[in-house]
Amino acid sequence: MISAAAQAQTTSGTKQHAILPAEQSTTDSASTSDVAASSTQGLEEIVVTAQKRSENLQRVPIAVTSLSANRIQTANITSTVQLAAVSPGVNIELVNANFQPRIRGVGTSSQGPGVENPVALYVDGVYYASQQFGPGDLSDVQSLNVLKGPQGTLFGRNATGGVIQINTRDPSRTFNGELEARLDSYLTSRIFGYVSGSLTDDVQAGLSIAYAKQFDGWGENLADGKDVHRADNDLNVRSKFFFEPTSSTTIKLLFDYAHRDGTNGLNFRPYPGTKPLLPGYRQGGSKWDIDNAQAGDLRFDGGGAALTIEQDVGFAQLVSTTSYRRYSSFTNFAASMVPQPAQIIDISRSGNQETEELQLLSKASSKLKWVFGVFGIRSSETVDPLSVKLFGPLAPAPDSLALIDISAKTVAKSIAVFGQSSYEVLPRLNFTAGLRYTYEHRSFTGGETGMLNNGFDLGALPIPAVPPTVSFNNVSWRLALDYQLTPSTLLYASNNRGFKSGGYNGLDPTNPPYLPERLDAYEAGMKTELFDRQLRLNVAGFYYNYQNIQVSRFLQTATIYNGGQAHLYGVDIDVDAKLGAFTIEGGLEYLHNKFTRFPDAQFSVPQPNGGSLITSGDAAGNHLPFASTFSGNLSLTYTTALAGGDLALNVNGSHNSGYWLEPDNILKQPDYDLLGASIRWAPSNARYTLRLWATNLLNKAVIGFIASSALGSETDYSNQPRTFGGTLTIKFR
Template sequence: MKHRYLTAGVGLAALAVAQPLWAQQVSGPASAEPQSRGLEDIIVTAQKRSESMQKVPIAIAAVTPQQLINSGIQSTQGLAAALPGLQLLNIGGNVTPYVRGVGSGFAAAGLESPVATYVDGVYYANPADVNMDLFDIEQVSVIKGPQGTLFGRNATGGVLQITTQEPSETFGGRARIGFDQYETLRADGFVAGPLSDTVRASLAGTFSHQGQGWGRNVFTGNDAYKADHILGVRGKVEADLSDTTVIRLSADYSDRHGPMAMNFRALPGTGIAFPTPQPARPWDTKSYVDAQNDYGGGGVSVTLDQELGDLNLTMISAYRKSRNFFRLSPSVTTTPVLDINSTDHSEQVTQEIQLASSDSGRLTWQTGFYYFYNKANRQQELFFRPGFAANLGLQIAGDPAVGPAIFPFERENVDGTQRVDSAAAYGQATYRITESTRFTAGFRYTWQWTKFHGSAVFTLPGGGKVTVADVAGEKSSFRKPTWRLALDHDFTPSVTGFISYNRGVKSGGYNISTPSNPAYLPEQLDSYEGGVKSELFERRVRLNLSGFYYNYKNIQVPAFSTVLIIVNGASAELYGLDAELTAKAGDNLTLNASTNLLHAKFKSFPGATFTTPLPNGQPNSGFPGDASGNRIPYSPKFTYSLGATYTIPSSIGDFAVNVTDSYNSGFVAEADNRLRQNSYHFLNASVAWTTPSKAITARLYINNILNKAVVSQFSTVAGISYIGDYTNPPRIVGGSLEWNF
């Protein structure tokens, strides 16, 4: 069956099943030189068919499981250390990506990211689902720039593509256990094998418990940034229904609990409305509220691959459901002021039907239909404690003859539900003009219908209630075309150049946290890109370069007050350069280097939200300002990653030493560019010993050697404080033991 491993996206060797997938080495094209002397080929599914990364006319960055281990990356939040140009924010347990400065500075159920995340071909709409441990990964890739044709669901900035391990026709597996200085015990495993001549299955799982937090709430004495538990499990069954038909069933579930995010503190050099001296360590807080995050969710999917002569039919049906709760106080004080309990529910259904031609012939093509349903609900309680009520009030429009009235208030209850139904038809074709030149054209047309219900009710002292928003059945819709044009040419068998023009669109939506605010509109990005992909010196060196220019319109931008809303109105200009180098400098030394240079500024953004610090350093209530010419949030000017792995063979096994350095020049948080994260290095190192039989590997590692504190989310809470959340971990020393069988 040709497409049995279509979604694996790991390499040509995935077609060989003589050994488990996690142990296979990926082979490149045939060559006069022994394969061991050249770099392994990387197979990706960036165009929804298995192709060499070097022949796809798209800028792609990909990492293998071994690179993730070497770089000390255990979850999606850490991927930026291996993939320059990628930023990942953790916002209340939600992880939202930025690629080349395009992303979302806020995350919640119903608020989809401009960088679409796909796991085994299934779109993850809820950013809480994207926050996952990488325990059974085959490959992670970032497809850069708008993907408006094949991945058209809101892929304005790109696609984060995660591929997990597949069932194997031979029995095997691995088990791994690890421990670190924060008393984190982590165990994970994978097993796969045949159930019969035509049925294969796999099961993967992970569990971790952290005994000590990275920080502490010095007021309550309780730990901060602690994972009481993280659980993940995934099972797959694959069956050959006939010589031309394969069906796969996949199910996964994740659960996490603990004060892992939203442990806010006042940013250095800023003040607080209710002064409280802040702890010296960035990972420590001082608040009357202990943050909490609880998540549970998962899904099932069914994939059918059917050969129809020279055509291939693929159908992917998927269902996902999750719940994400978080508790926090943005007031970063020991005085009871303002605390928030928020619960997000998300339910989604996706259905994709794709028909593709074979890879032979001058013309290759694929066409398909995509349906998406999502129901997102946020129930949020804001508790205004006596310290807040004594100093602030709520202004509500009253009797026209009397004018506005000022009320003290105790609580606000918000309940917002957004339902999205979307359908799209798409097609893409590549024509081989000559043996070395190809032209690609793609088109997608998307329809979306959105319905919203929301209410906001304030409770006054004595139990009286005031309704400030009551939206029932508000509707909106849009229909948009997106497209792709690309030309690529093989200058030599190992050097390919390409140019492309792409348009991407991200849908609009409603502010479910603040029902009284209007809906935000769709945004649009036009990308012009050119690049060169090359393999040099007998495939010992791989060098890929790409330059891009983005025209970004109607950008959805966060605007902060006590709570956050999404607004439109900005246009921006982004351009830059990506470079990636992999070199095999001898049989035992491998070097990896990649970098991203980025210019990302608003061209026009009048009416942006600005704040000015008051004499005590706290922000004022905010005012409209002109952000034209300001830098786009979370878009560093320069990032790079450098890694080296040196293997030392011996009679007792192989020793592998790895050092990885990732650098970020710093970034701003909001359109007014007031809040900034300074430049930093994440420096990691590890040493591993593998027995001659390859059955056992022992590893010692140290991550964030320089102990850099980096904000993962920071924002302005008007009238209270400038706050930050340090979910990126401090220096961690640990080890692991792995058994392969």
């Protein structure tokens, strides 16, 4: 990815929050000059790389929600799993520490080896294949962009839902650093440190370290009196090196590492108003409480390295991005939702990926702007083992099956060739065309072994035959017209096809592979700035024809099957405004979403005496899971001078109309509102900043995952309860 710094130019009365070196960028700690300027100047210019080159957001014919580091911090967003609060049309599931975003109703609830999300995640231009890499700390993030709709032409992995781009801080030439300490009402202490500067005349380096430890859990396990929903250790380390051997060559080297452990895995309790199949469940005082034989323990270690080389070859820019990533994780939880041991699941996973992407980009001054490239990826993920342990009423006799061990390995190899070009066919009218060809080959090995209650080893269990390899290929495209109606107003229309490969159910070798899904998107929009850049209004209307949808269900484990067809349509609106000392940021989305064909959907009917009846039915006319009809957010910030410094008061909130949890549309997350507030003060020298803040003031519990099985409707609330805290930031140079 080309650094935004290569082309970003500061415009009078504007600021930028693109990928800029520290000495040029605005940061989330809001110096005195930043705060003062924000009261008198217009809205800052936003530079994005949604089309593989640095461009003003208002000139890009794609629906993009762009979040600066300042906005992320103002809303007290510390992790990617909280993004739904500041990005309308986005819902986030955190399934056993797997990051599962949905954009405009498109996403997945399934997880396991080889299962990638329809919303692709990129960090500093590197694609993260495993969903286990997603739950990341945002302390060193410079900007975050949500690209809505299929991105089938330019991005390394075709994505039917969209793309989340995270850009972290780049090192600067001048020495600078930052220390931040944060403490909240659950005794979560978070320490963040950053240092950057020049090692030599040609080499700059940056290092960030974030560590958090939580002493009080959000809930309690009544079965043993211990805390649940608690992060015992959360460590994130990132380093960057910039090297410029010549005036036409830039080399960027990145390293990152993350460790997480605690009881923030799957902490199941029955869906409200339903009962578990087994007796003994006791209702806790809050929805973050459970009464389970096993808390949702988890442990994760992972990270990687990436090398990006940018070379000016005269007529174009050549960019090579090479990456390697790996992880290992362990989690265990009880699915029975009662204090007596009945079914406990342990999962040990590991995986790695290698990617290579070559891009050739035309000069920014070219009348015909084009990008050509090739992308390759190899990913390998293993579960060894997944142990299903049965006790008591589920294994009552000496010859009852008491243990199933599942082992599986999936390997995906893919190569894609892509290109896109834009040309001004008439004055102010641009035509864009892009094409991508993708070939993918996947292989799978797996099996199950069993043991009886009396200790007798059954050895390998007979399972249905599954083809050892599958292959897919696809052609996707983008066609778009954009017209610069006035210097500050852009109109555009586009047609995009998105493709997501099929694959294997890595947690269940008894299930056949699932097929690719396809999404055809039609979008028209307007981007405008009014009143001397005091108001920014971006509107996009869209229609989706979504076919062969990959749908999740829970049998013995989470699996994917193909679920017919759906039509989705709606409108996105993003609004930013400056009214004197007030800054307003917000957006909303209306989404109509329904299956038009789904004859063999899984239905899970809660039974009056406990458990659920698992059957099948026709889901045509039902809403898609985790797809909200309406969602919106609003942030209001007031800045003023006070006591020799600058004071910023913020109130932020979001509303979600709720969503159905499964295709049968039997159980639903009701509508909810999230409300937060903060007070920030910085002295005139801007050497330190003090913030007092509160999140989820209404203390709303939101369902992050549900797994309906014969044991009942197993529900996990994974959002943070009402929390108060304070943050002290110190800068040094």
